[in-house]
Amino acid sequence: MRNVAIVGAGQTHHARRRTDVSQIGLAREAVTRALEDAELTMDDIDSVVVCTGPVLFAAVNQPEKWLVDAIGARLKPVVRVTSGGGTGLAGALAAVNQVRAGFADRVLVVAYDKLSEGALQYSISTLYDPFWGREFAVGIMGFSAAYWRARIDALGHSEEAAAQVAVKNRKNAMLNPYAHVKKPVTVEDVLNSRPLCWPIKLLDVPPISDGACAVVLASEDAAKTATDPAWIRGMAYYSEAENAAHRSMVQSEPLTIAAGRVYQQAGITNPRRQVDVVEVQEPYTCFELSYYEGLGLCAPGGAADLISSGATEMDGDIPVNPSGGCMGANPIGATALIRLAEIAQQVRGRAGDHQISDARTGLMQAGGGWANLRGVAVVSNTKG
Amino acid sequence: MSDSLLTGIDDAQVLDANIALPYTLTTGRAAGTFLAGLGDKRILASRCDTCARTMTPAQDYCNRCGEPSGEFLSMPETGTVTAITRTESVTLALIRIDGSDTDLMHRLSSGGPAADVGTRVRAVWADTPTQSMLDLDCFTPDDSGAEPGTPSPTGDIEPITEIPYAIDLAYRHSYGPHYGRLFDELATRRRILGSKCPQCRNVLVPPREFCDICFVRTAQHVDVADTGVLQAFSIIHMEFVGQTRKPPYVYAEIVLDGSATRLIHTVGGHDVDTLKERLSIGMPVRAVWKDAADTRGTLDDIDHFAPVFEQLP
Amino acid sequence: MGTNTLERVAVVASAQTTLRESWSSLQHVDLIGSAVSSALRGTGLRMQDVDVVIDCGSDVLDGRSISNCGFLGAMGAHHKEESRVEEDGLFGALYGTTKVASGSASVALIVAYSKPSESSVSAYYSTLTDPFYQRALGLDHVGAAGLMANQYLTTSDADEEALLRIAAEAWRKAGNNPWVETATVPTLADIESSPYVADPVRGLQLSRPVDGAVAVLLATEQVAHRLTERPVWITGMGTAMESHFLADRKPGELEACQAAAAMATRRAGISDVGSFGLAEVSGTSAAGEAMVVEALGLAHRGRAVDCYEDGASVSVNPSGGALPADPIMATGLVRLHEAAARLAGRLGDEAATTALVHGAGGLGMQNHCVFTLEV
Incomplete structure (x- = not known):
């Protein structure tokens, strides 16, 4: 199996509510920091995996479609993996498989939620089966x-x-x-x-936060230029x-x-x-x-x-x-x-x-x- | 059940459900400035210095190179239609605002002279701004023959930072063969139905076509009791949007006798402090049904589950 | 997929439910379970042999957050690796293929489904748009299809007659597809007399949302040879995403589809797309399908209609494609199922030995995925 390394990571200064950036601007901040940390640019990235919580958190269906331009990923492979709260790891795993399979040499994973945009517990209650239990939903x-x-x-x-x-x-x-x-x-x-x-x-209980994180994954060959993978x-x-x-x-x-x-x-x-x-x-x-x-x-x-x-x-x-x-x-x-x-x-x-x-x-x-x-x-x- | 269920007759009975949620959306600098500009009857562009492109509407990041945009420009109110379509409700067009390097999507006026690709158009402003893209009401054909204007610097514009928003999505959920029977039985006989896996012999509530663990089709529907044991519970003090009961109350996950899965409901019949003290995991509980006159054929026909304290040693 | 240390990946089995406007008598889980159990049937594989499940569905269409959580049992995903790709099903197959190719799974199950009859297709598409610039205008898939068709006709030599022919061919072929339920098969005249829903797109030229589910089993070479004499090999994959804003895309062309096809054929080492035996492609309208066919390189710009003439070198959409039956999140995976089943001979004798498969997601086909197959 091909080895895969994390060669860069970045996150935003998380906040209860960020009013100075949009959802996509927030995600972009993390991407910029991860690329800087990896000493790479978007040109070096072969593929992007996007992760967010359920789309009802922020009223944008398939939000990667809106994000693509803000991170300069147009015409690259971009896909979103969702898996509830663990989605960031599910997305990283998808990226690891892309690298291991030789589909990509460097994959950017970006994960974000701007939870202050919506009503969190209520939107989480939509997890429940509408027939069976949603009437007693408690987030x-x-x-x-x-x-x-x-x-x-x-x-x-x-x-x-x-x-x-x-x-x-x-x-x-x-x-x-x-x-x-x-x-x-x-x-x-x-x-x-x-x-x-x-x-x-x-x-x-943890806070409700606006924040984003990004990680750059690389194949063993691509990681050769990285200082400390x-x-x-x-x-x-x-x-x-x-x-x-x-x-x-x-x-x-x-x-x-x-x-x-x-x-x-x-x-x-x-x-x-x-x-x-x-x-x-x-x-x-x-x-x-x-x-x-x-x-x-x-x-x-x-x-x-x-x-x-x-x-x-x-x-x-x-x-x-x-x-x-x-x-x-x-x-x-x-x-x-x-x-x-x-x-x-x-x-x-x-x-x-x-x-x-x-x-x-x-x-x-x-x-x-x-x-x-x-x-x-x-x-x-x-x-x- | 075999694949024959896929040739079953259509069932008109559906569960109407709505997902209605409130939001406060953050615009970001460019959209906030653009929307503020519309309120001021101005169309704003942003400039990508790297690509030397003028983008209308203004964008925070260049959609070609991804770099942050530079200054805002105040654009002419006129442009040329580059694409158009008329739907049942609206005429949509892509418009190349004079001096812009990108197209703006907007509405065209429904009455008046017909527009086509190449038609010159000008902005029509809404009477009362509402912090929306529709503060620019639409574009309308412009046969004045006036010379195209040119972009100019905007000066300071205070962006709109937040916009209230709401989603209201309507659903018509199918009952299907299992839930249909389940809720019929609840309504007519006040019995709760499960389905039995022929392999592991477990009874699954609510009934389902496949056993989750064995992945074999369940063989039959069976009644389960309206008594069970408390598998987990918590006491809800928190109030939140969309809540159907008044806090404090006891949220419970109950395994009904004869079944192997959990049912979500509430435990009541005593004050919450008593329940907090006396409830324990594994305690027997029984359903307390609402008056027969109030039957709706849902889980809510059970008012709550009552603990059976007296059965404890 | 470059180096020879990687596993070859094959489609070893697949199945779909009938695609129909409304499966009102069934729930999502019933459709999913039916497709999955049908895919396994006769393969010799049991659910225990499946290592990973990738599913493609939409919370907004399903009316339930993380809706895959409610469907895990019907997908056979209990205590397995599982992830949702909230995109057209062909993207799920791409994930599954990388999982098998990397050697971390022997058998992957890909599931895609939609029940648009339960919700508003317009709301599904309009919520895909940015909330500030496009959404307030009343933009949905219908308006997007109209604008794109208008651009296609404006920027190419194609005419409305060509788009009528493409739609008529799609419906004619769907009429022969037992898995697409059609009350009547509209003729070219019917299509021509159907009213515009977003001119120049007529009602019968817009893809028809249908309910349905599809399941595809992918496996390593070792497993594939054990199960079937005619494994369908995945020889190339590519994807690319367009700009979000419809106004920012190149008029009349699908650059992301071109990029995805270039990536897939480069990996497959194929220089002449005219050599493919068949193509299964997804279009959201007749003009959309024409643009896809051209972006894939199957026809010159504005000449997609040539692919629908008798004697065309590549058979495009023998299933009828997405116009008569568009199970939104499942559409691209249905294309993979159709192409693989034909190459494997599961749908009768098939002369073709190679296929090009295309799926798309997003408003106005913002995201594209292309597979190349070979037996």
């Missing part, structure tokens, strides 16, 4: 909270443990120049914050029928399957030891606990102890979300690609103030839909 938060409530009993993912995730990620976001929520909180602040969909409380060691994105018989609410099977596949590709047998830095897409704090277990960073039921031990802090042995994760910024359609860009910049030594020293291998997770779409990737500063 994505209500059912996420319900899953968490089930895991509290089964796995001990207590409100206190989740609050520690909020404290850690919000603290880490202070060091991330692209994050827009930079306010440290305490466990008590989180526990005392207003319940929105209990057990989810206000401070368990981050090599894709494994990447997968799996689905689960959302109302299949006996679907587990407790552990995410598609995450377990994706992680197993990626670890096999990357030669990872003990992620806690072999991985230096982790970025996960935590739409609510409770999910980060679940991902610890799904990714094998601890045994099932061990997440509360793992967060309490400090191991996932910046200075712990397995730092998770040094960027602050979604708690610092959450432009949903871009969020998964931001996680990938963050671990790439970590292993390239370009993560700035939130750099984990000597990070050589990075792990990221992303997902979306009804918590039924789950992807994983591993990057490294060596080809392996």
Whole structure:
């Protein structure tokens, strides 16, 4: 299989609302930064993959059709991959396959959402079957909270443990120049914050953001001119029928399957030891606990102890979300690609103030839909 | 069921659904300036210095080289039709504004002299600006024979930054063979139907043609109970657009007895604080139906599910 | 697809539902499940053998966000790699082909579907436009087809008579296609007397939205040889996207279609497109189809109509093409299914051994995808 590297990445300074740029202008900013980081221009790009959240977020159907001119991609291959909140990783995977198959040598992946344009929870409620359940729709938060409530009993993912995730990620976001929520909180602040969909409380919830991210992927040949490529060691994105018989609410099977596949590709047998830095897409704090277990960073039921031990802090042995994760910024359609860009910049030594020293291998997770779409990737500063 | 379902008779029964959502769209500098210009009865172009092109309407980025545009220009109100079509509702044209290097799409006046490719046209302005492309009401044939004007610098124009917008999409969803029967049974017998996979023997609610896991066609419809167990729940405090119940209430995912899948509904019958304290995962629940007179043949015919506290040890 | 270390990829099976104006008795999942199970039937493949599912559908047409999430079971995607390409189905086949060619999947299932009878086709297309400049004007697919046809006739030697002939041929061939349901097959005279919907486009020259689903199975060489004696090899692929604004595109020509075709034929090492045995192309109107045929290099500018004369070297749209049956998100993948099924001999004896396949997406065919096939 041909090796593929990330040779450039860029993101916007995310914000609750950007009134100075349009949706396409926002995406363009990230593209410009990724190309600068890669020391390339659009002329060097063979193909473009665009990712956004569901089109009802921003009232533009197939928004890549509007974006194409703003990024100078006219007459190039341009396609959009959508997969709920994990779409940025699903798009990166499509791009990786284009490079591996020899369809393209350099692919630009651009992911964005300008969530301030629409009514988020209401538009998410259109996920529900119009016949069966939409009348009780509670956006994505209500059912996420319900899953968490089930895991509290089964796995001990207590409100206190989740609050520690909020404290850690919000603290880490202070060091991330692209994050827009930079306010440290305490466990008590989180526990005392207003319940929105209990057990989810206000401070368990990431912000709603306008933001974009772009990544340049290159074949091994094309990456020869790059100074410090981050090599894709494994990447997968799996689905689960959302109302299949006996679907587990407790552990995410598609995450377990994706992680197993990626670890096999990357030669990872003990992620806690072999991985230096982790970025996960935590739409609510409770999910980060679940991902610890799904990714094998601890045994099932061990997440509360793992967060309490400090191991996932910046200075712990397995730092998770040094960027602050979604708690610092959450432009949903871009969020998964931001996680990938963050671990790439970590292993390239370009993560700035939130750099984990000597990070050589990075792990990221992303997902979306009804918590039924789950992807994983591993990057490294060596080809392996 | 075999492929014969594909020769089934047409069923006129549909579920009418609407997706209506509000938006506040950000224009960006060029469109915001252009729309502000229309309100001022001016047509604005932007200039790509790299390609030496004048683009009307103004664009933030050159659609040839992708570079950011430079200065805005105030364009003449006249131009020449380069393409035209008349639809049932509107006459659309591409118009090369005098001095522009690109075409502008707009409407042509419906009455008056006929226009064709090559026809000279001039702008007709709307009486009251509404921050829309239609502040330029349309173009109309111009037989004045006046000399074409030339672009000029605009001076400062404060762009419109945000525009309210709404989408309202209407759907007529087909019930199909499974939902049709499901909702008929709900309406006439107050029974909930599932379909049984002949391979894994699981009963799937709502009924469906294929077992998600085995990918075999389900063999038969079976009734499931209106009692079940609570698989997951949360307490909704948040209010949001489109919500059908008044917070706080309990959102629940319930596995009905005899089925292997989840049903989305609410748990009620007690105040929310009591439910928060006493509900637990795996607790039995039962459907509380609305009055028969209120039957609509939807899940909403079940008012809520009630916890069966007394069955607990 | 350049280097010989890569897997060759074949179309090993495919199936579609009947395409009809309204499948009001069925849901999306029923159409999808039917196409997928039909594609698998008789191949010896089971759903467990499928490694990846790529699907093409539209949230706006379906009336449901991330609508693929609701259809995963019917697509057989449970616990498999799955992604949606929210574009014409041929772009989904391109993704699936790269997945197999890269060696990361042995069998890929591509699914595309639409049920435009449940929603407004006009709303689907108008929401594709930028919200500031084009949308407020009342632009949709009908107006776009009219403007493009007007440009085509203005900038070439083609005339309305040629466009009538192209539409009449499309309908005549669709009349012989058992998978396209037509109450009556309109004649040239019927087409000529149908009113303009956006002059110079008449009602019967505009592609007819239909409901339907299509499924295509792609596989590695090793799997393909095991399953079939006549694998249909994908020898080239290309795509390109046009400018968004209709006013910014070259009048009367489809530059993105030209670029996509050039990419595909270059990869396939084909210099003479006149050598293809057949072509299956997607056009949103008779003029649109003519522009596609010319952009693909099958006819000189303004002379697309020659491809529809008896004795034309390349058989264009033996299925009837997209004018009589346009299942919007599925149209290009239906073209791939039709071409591959003919080359494989699944639709009867077929002399052709090579095919050119074209799909398009967006308003006024903004995005183009081209495949070359060979048995």
